[in-house]
């Protein structure tokens with residue numbers, strides 16, 4: 001199968017757009033390939049501009065839980081478009097989606113809509129700082145919370161490091177209030193609290209999906225809650241990826257730990273640009289115009305985006321048993337691949353949360369970012385290229401999570417496992 005048209009399109013795009021892409025991970029850099037240009041999606045499939053068809057385990061990096069071109073979401077968008085694209089004034093669509101999300105998340109009394117996950121997290125952190133009157137925040141190595149300045153911090157050496165910016169252009173002064181802790185390691189968080197003059201919040205992906213899939217231990221989250229309460233800091237669950245993906249009612253419903261604020265994105269927009277953050281009434285009351293913490297957006301709560309999000313979340317709410325079905329499929333996929341890999345002497349660690357799946361080429365369990373880095377990423381690159389040739393589109397990095405959409409059938413899973421077996425045979 002040829003990819004000449006994609007190669008040519010990539011050359012042209014690189015002349016006009018830095019790296020040829022509008023978000024770096026799309027460039028296939030970490031697997032050493034070149035990206036496919038997509039012509040269209042249909043259910044579980046992606047079709048590239050050379051006409052090749054792939055089973056899509058990326059689904060726009062999470063949002064499309066019903067697959068491409070879901071009829072009810074598509075109709076909702078078309079319906080909304082006919083009334084106008086944007087008004088910059090309140091619409092009923094915003095209240096409808098708010099009501100739905102508030103009814104689903106126990107921890108959310110009030111919610112604010114924005115246009116991306118990055119914005120949601122950035123605003124939630126500002127709110128936490130405004131509410132507590134403190135500056136420092138704690139984040140975890142390997143967790144991604146969007147590309148805002150104070151959250152672009154990489155790990156240093158040692159148990160606790162005050163954050164160094166992980167991108168040029170981010171002043172160290174902006175990240176000196178970001179303390180780094182180790183995922184699933186409560187002592188590292190305790191150290192942060194002991195070293196800081198005042199921590200506004202701890203932000204965590206309760207089901208981490210940006211270092212591969214690495215769920216937090218229940219016990220760890222419970223200890224985090226206790227520590228936050230002890231110091232009067234807020235606990236923020238960043239569920240931009242895991243929200244409506246891992247389970248219907250939020251990570252709080254499967255971990256037993258309730259956060260003070262939750263950030264959402266991806267599925268909540270049904271494929272349109274939507275982010276959101278919400279939490280307890282008393283905290284949300286500090287947000288402008290009710291309170292003094294400023295936050296705004298020309299296209300926030302955009303009626304077309306709200307319509308797409310509402311259609312997606314409502315359909316999930318009406319079919320919440322879907323998560324069991326998706327989880328069974330995800331499990332069948334990763335367990336099947338693991339058995340196939342072992343037959344060729346390749347060790348694999350696999351995990352699943354609802355429609356999210358993860359795998360590492362590693363002999364030992366992956367509990368944190370160091371473990372994720374220690375996995376065999378060179379082998380992953382070969383696996384990725386091999387699967388693409390077989391017609392299966394996996395995320396182009398070993399640090400990403402895979403997604404099952406409702407359009408993926410058991411037969412497709414079996415085909416994927418059979419293809420993986422051939423690929424393992426070739427690369428082992």
Ligand SMILES: *Cc1c(COP(=O)(O)O)cnc(C)c1O
Pocket residue numbers: 115116117118119121144145146147205209210238239240241242265266275
């Ligand atoms: C994707 C993601 C973000 C950023 O969302 P964008 O819409 O890409 O800005 C933030 N947090 C987590 C956990 C994510 O997965």
